[in-house]
Amino acid sequence: MAAHAEKAAAMPRKRTALVLAQFNTTAEVVHAAEKVRDAGYTRWDTHTPFPIHGMDKAMGMSDSRLGWIVLGAALTGLTGAFVMMYWMNGIDYRIVVGGKPPEALPSMVPVMFELTILLSAFGAVIGMFHLNGLPRHNHPIFESDRFKTASDDKFFLSIEAEDPKFNLQKTKALLESSHAAHVEVIEEEV
Amino acid sequence: MAYFEPIREIDEAPLVEPGSKLSDITNDISRVSETKAPRGWWIAFGISSMFASLFVFSVGYLFYRGIGVWGNTSPVYWAWDITNFVWWVGIGHAGTLISAVLFLFRQKWRTAINRFSEAMTLFAVICALIFPSIHVGRPWLLYWVFPIPNQMSIWPNFKSPLLWDVFAVSTYFTVSLLFWFVGLIPDLATLRDRSQTKLRRTVYGALALGWRGSNRHWQNYERAYLILAAISTPLVLSVHSVVSFDFATSIEPGWHTTIFPPYFVAGAIFSGFAMVMTVLLIARTVFKLHRIVQMRHLELMNKIMLCTGMLVGYAYAMEFFIAWYSGQEYERYVFVNRAFGPYAWAYWTMISCNVIVPQIFWFRKMRVSIPVMFVVSILINIGMWFERFVIIVTSLHRDFIPSSWGMFTPTIIDITTYTGTIGVFFTLFLLFMRWLPMVAMAEVKGVMSAADPHYESDEGGGHGHADEKKPAAKKHEEEESKDDDLAPEGA
Numbered sequence: 256m257a258a259h260a261e262k263a264a265a266m267p268r269k270r271t272a273l274v275l276a277q278f279n280t281t282a283e284v285v286h287a288a289e290k291v292r293d294a295g296y297t298r299w300d301t302h303t304p305f306p307i308h309g310m311d312k313a314m315g316m317s318d319s320r321l322g323w324i325v326l327g328a329a330l331t332g333l334t335g336a337f338v339m340m341y342w343m344n345g346i347d348y349r350i351v352v353g354g355k356p357p358e359a360l361p362s363m364v365p366v367m368f369e370l371t372i373l374l375s376a377f378g379a380v381i382g383m384f385h386l387n388g389l390p391r392h393n394h395p396i397f398e399s400d401r402f403k404t405a406s407d408d409k410f411f412l413s414i415e416a417e418d419p420k421f422n423l424q425k426t427k428a429l430l431e432s433s434h435a436a437h438v439e440v441i442e443e444e445v
Numbered sequence: 446m447a448y449f450e451p452i453r454e455i456d457e458a459p460l461v462e463p464g465s466k467l468s469d470i471t472n473d474i475s476r477v478s479e480t481k482a483p484r485g486w487w488i489a490f491g492i493s494s495m496f497a498s499l500f501v502f503s504v505g506y507l508f509y510r511g512i513g514v515w516g517n518t519s520p521v522y523w524a525w526d527i528t529n530f531v532w533w534v535g536i537g538h539a540g541t542l543i544s545a546v547l548f549l550f551r552q553k554w555r556t557a558i559n560r561f562s563e564a565m566t567l568f569a570v571i572c573a574l575i576f577p578s579i580h581v582g583r584p585w586l587l588y589w590v591f592p593i594p595n596q597m598s599i600w601p602n603f604k605s606p607l608l609w610d611v612f613a614v615s616t617y618f619t620v621s622l623l624f625w626f627v628g629l630i631p632d633l634a635t636l637r638d639r640s641q642t643k644l645r646r647t648v649y650g651a652l653a654l655g656w657r658g659s660n661r662h663w664q665n666y667e668r669a670y671l672i673l674a675a676i677s678t679p680l681v682l683s684v685h686s687v688v689s690f691d692f693a694t695s696i697e698p699g700w701h702t703t704i705f706p707p708y709f710v711a712g713a714i715f716s717g718f719a720m721v722m723t724v725l726l727i728a729r730t731v732f733k734l735h736r737i738v739q740m741r742h743l744e745l746m747n748k749i750m751l752c753t754g755m756l757v758g759y760a761y762a763m764e765f766f767i768a769w770y771s772g773q774e775y776e777r778y779v780f781v782n783r784a785f786g787p788y789a790w791a792y793w794t795m796i797s798c799n800v801i802v803p804q805i806f807w808f809r810k811m812r813v814s815i816p817v818m819f820v821v822s823i824l825i826n827i828g829m830w831f832e833r834f835v836i837i838v839t840s841l842h843r844d845f846i847p848s849s850w851g852m853f854t855p856t857i858i859d860i861t862t863y864t865g866t867i868g869v870f871f872t873l874f875l876l877f878m879r880w881l882p883m884v885a886m887a888e889v890k891g892v893m894s895a896a897d898p899h900y901e902s903d904e905g906g907g908h909g910h911a912d913e914k915k916p917a918a919k920k921h922e923e924e925e926s927k928d929d930d931l932a933p934e935g936a
Contacts, residue, residue, distance in 0.1 A: 267886045288660075304467065304635070305891035306663040314660060321670040343592060343600035350530045352604045365609040365687055369616040376620040376673060380627055383669035387662040389653035392864055397657070403638040406631065408467035408890075444798045 271416045272395035272443035275402065275427050283305050284410035287433035288313040291412065294429060299419035302402070302411040305333055316385075321382050328378025331433035336370035337363060349443050395443040467890050470737070474882050475639055476676075477732050482879055485731040490875045496868020498871045503861040504579065512582050514858040521853040525581045527691075528833040529863050532716065533573035533870075534614065534688055535709070535829065536651075538681050539717020540566025542620060545555035548670075549851070550653035556888040557742050560632075561728070562721045563625040564883070568620045568873040569720070577610070586791055606690035612685035624673045627666070630656050631887040632643040685709045692836065699779035699840030702767065715753035716829035717798070718746055722822035724813060728878055737884050740813055747812040750825065754803035757832070759799065775845060783839045787852060791835050798828025 278284040288301050290314040301310060303434050320399070321441050326431070344350065345358030355362070356410045384390065396402055396413055412435075498823035501565040517524045578584055590611045592601050601608050634656040637649040656662070686706035693705040705742050723741070729738045755811075768780040783792050802824050805811045812818070843850045877883065 277755055281898045287446045291825055301660040302658040303660060304471075304658060304665070305887045306660070306667055309899060310660050316661065316664060319665045320673065321665050321668040325672050339592060341601045342715050348598070348600050350599075350602065355604060359604070362604040365606075365683070365690070366603060366612045368683060369609075369680075369687075370613040372676050372683075373616040374935045375676050376623050379672045379676075383665045384654070385625070386665045387659075389656065389662070392650065392655040394655060394657060401656075406635040406638045406656075406713060407471045409660075416507070 262435050268445045269442040270445055271423060272398075272441045273413045273415045274423070274430060275396065275399055275439050275441055276412045276430035276433075277401055277404075277437040277439075278383075278412065279409065279436050281410060283434050284312045284412060285309060286413050287430065287435065291414065291431065292432045294420070296414055296418050296420050299412065299414040300415065302396070302405040304406050304408060317376075319386070320387060322383035324385075325375050325378045328374040332371040332374030333367055336376070338359075340366060341360040353378065355397070364388070398441050398443070399439060401437060401439065409436075454541075467893065470884075470889050470893070471635060471639075472664065472886050472887055473736060474886050475636055476882050477883065479853075480637065483731055486875060486879060489727070489731070489871065493868045493871035493875060494863055497872045498863020498868075499861050500869050503858050503865050504575075506857060507579060508584070512580065514856060515862075516856045516859050517828070518853075520851050521838055521841045522848050523837050523841060525859045525863055526576045527854055527864065528680050528830065528837055530573050530580075531688055531709075531833045531837075532830050533569045533576070533866065534617075535685065535713035535833075536715045536720045536826075537566040537573065537621070537711070537712035537717065538685060539571035539721050540569070541617075541624075541677050541681040542714055542717065543721065545681065547676040548674045550679060551890045554745060556724060556744050556885055556892055557738050558721065558746075558884075559888070560625075560628065560883055560885045561725060562717075563621065563628065563754065564881075565626055565717075565721060565724060566621045567618070568870050569717075570621060571873070572870050574618065575866060575869075601667065605693045606687065607768070609687045609778065610691055613684045616688050617680060617684045620673070620677055623679060624848065627669060628675065628885055628888075630654060630666075630882065631658065631884040632885060634658065635886055636882065646865035651862070665864070667722070682710055685713045693878045697840055698773070699783070699836070702764060704760055704763055704767070706732040708757070708764075711756040711760065712752050712829060712832060715750060715757055716826060718750050718753065719822040719825035719829070722746055722818060724752070724800070725873060726819050726822070728883065732878070732883075734884065737889060741819060743815075744812045746808075746823075747806045747818055750821075751803050751806040752826070752836060754799055758800035761796065779840055779843070782843055783835060786839065787843070788835065788839045788845070791831050794890060795828050795831040795835050798824045802828070843897070864879060 265434065276287065278287060284303065284305060286302055288310060291299055292313065301307075303310070340363045341358055347355075349357040351357060401409070402411060412430065414421060414430070416423075420426075427438055429442070515524070515526065517526070543555050543562040544559045544566075548559075578587055581587055581590075589595060590601060603609075628867060630653060633649050633653040637646060637653045640646040640649055686709065689705035689709035693702060694698035695701060725738060725743075729735065765780050765784075768776045771777070783789075802821055805817070805821070838853050842853055
C-alpha cells in the first residue's frame, strides 16, 4: 500500500486532456475549423491572437447571447434610478426645489440615463466573463509551450478529450490531415 | 474589433507598414515593458513626478488651511478649480471618441491610437474629479452627494445639475475603466506568455484572467466591446452636456444659453484630440513607434482638429449673435465685456489659439509636419483652457450691480494645484506607457493583411483588395458548400 502511494506520488496519474494543433496562417486554421465542425465535434475550440473574420461560421457557432444580459441590466438601471429618485424626493422626504413638483420627471432624466449606461457597462463586462467562464487561470492548454504563441502570431485548434466523438488516433489524424504545422497531445493530472 | 466588411478607398495605403509580420507588432509593443526604459522616459518621469509632488503639497496645504488659499472670492466663486475640472473632463472625451465613436464608424486607423487615448481619458478624468471634490470645501463630507442614508435623514437634491454631474462623471470614469480593461485583456495575455520572470508572469497572468484567445470567447468579447462602444458614444455626449448644464441651467448672463451642450461637446473633442496629439508625439519619438503610429494617422487627427476648431469658432460667433439678438441688456454687456473688458487678453488668447491657429491645417505641408502639429496641439490645449476660464470668470466677475464687481487673481496655490495635476496626469501616463501595452496589439493585428483568411489562400497572392479577393472568396464558398454536403450531421 505504502509502496503504491509512493509510486503514485512520484508519477502522478495523467490522462489526455486535449489534442492541440498549431497552424501558421489564418486561412489554414479556418479551413481546419470547417473540417472539425463537419466531422461532428462539439467540444473544441480555436485559439487565435485576434478574432478572425468568418471563424464563427467556420466553427458553426450561434450568435452571442450577451445582448440579452445587457438589455436586462439596462432596464434595471433605468427603472432602478427612477424608483430611487421618485421614492427619495417624491415620497420619503419631499422638498420643493425651484417651484417644481418634488417628483418631477424631467429633472430625473439625466440620472436615469447615466445609471442605465452604468449598469449596461457592468452587465456587458460581467456578462462576458460569465459566458466565457473567465477568470480561469488554470487550464490544461497552458501546459503546452507552443501555446504561448497563440497570443503572438500562431493559430491553434484544440479538441477536448471529453468530446463524445473523441478518439485519440482518429482525432490526431484528422488534424494532421488538415495541414497542421504541429499536433500535440496535452495531458492533465488527475 | 467587430470589423465585418473593410471599407476601402481607392489607393488606400495599408494601416500597418507593408511587410510587417504579426510578430513584429508583438515585439515592437511588448519590448517597451520588457527592456530598460529609455533615457527620455526617465527624464520625462522625473519632471512629471516633481510636478505630481507639487500637487500633493498644494492639496495638503489646502486641506490644512481651507480653500481660502485659492483666489476664489466674491463675486468670483468659481474660478480655476472649475476651469480645470471642465478642461480635464474635456480632454478625456477624445479618448472615448477615438475608442468608441470611430469604432462604430469602422475607422480602422484608430487601432494605432485607441489604447493611448483610452488611457488618457482615464487619467484626465482622475485629474478632473479631484477639483470638484476639493472645491466642496469639506471633502470629508463628499459622501453627501451620494444617495446613501446619512445622519440628517435627507436625500440629495436630484433637481440639481451639480448632482447630475456627480452621476455623469463617475459613470464616465467607471465605464471608461471597464472599456479600457476589456480592451487590455488579450494584450495582457500576450505579455503573460512572453514573460521571462516569475513576477511578470504572476502579475500579467493574474490581470489577463486566464485569457486563452478562444474563438468562443472572442465572440462574446467582441460583442461586449461593441456594446461598450455603443453605450459609450451617447455617454460621452451626455457627460459634457451635463457639465454644461452646471452653467446653462443657472440664470447667469453668459451662462444661460441653450447652445452650451453641443458647444461644450465640440470643444471637448477639440481639446482632447490636441492632448492625444501632444502625448502621442512624445511617445512616438521616445519609444520609436513609427511603424504603427504613422504620419497618416497624425494627419487624420489634424483634420479632425481643424473641423472641431471651426465648430468651436462657430459657437463663439453664435454666442455673440444671440447675445445681441436677445436684446437683453445684461447678456449683451457680458459679451462686450468679454471681448473688450479687463479680461480681453484672455478672450483673444482663446480666439487666436482655438480659431485662428488651427487654420494652418488647411495646408497639407503643415498637417504632416511634426514640429508644427506639436506646437499647434499645445496652443490648442492652452486655448481651450482659456475658453473655460473666459466662460467662467468673465461671466462672474461683473455681477448685476456695479457695487459687486471685482477681479479674480489666482494665488500661487491655484497655480501649483493646476500644474500639479498636469504632473499627476503625465506621471500616470508614463507609468502606463512603461508597464502596459500602449498600442492595442490584438486590434492592430486584426487589421493587417495577414489576418485576412483569404490573404494567402488564393494563388494570385492578393493583398486584400476587394477585386482581387473575389476568386478566393468564391472558391472558399464552394468548398464550404461541398463540405456541408459531405457532413454526416449538421454542425
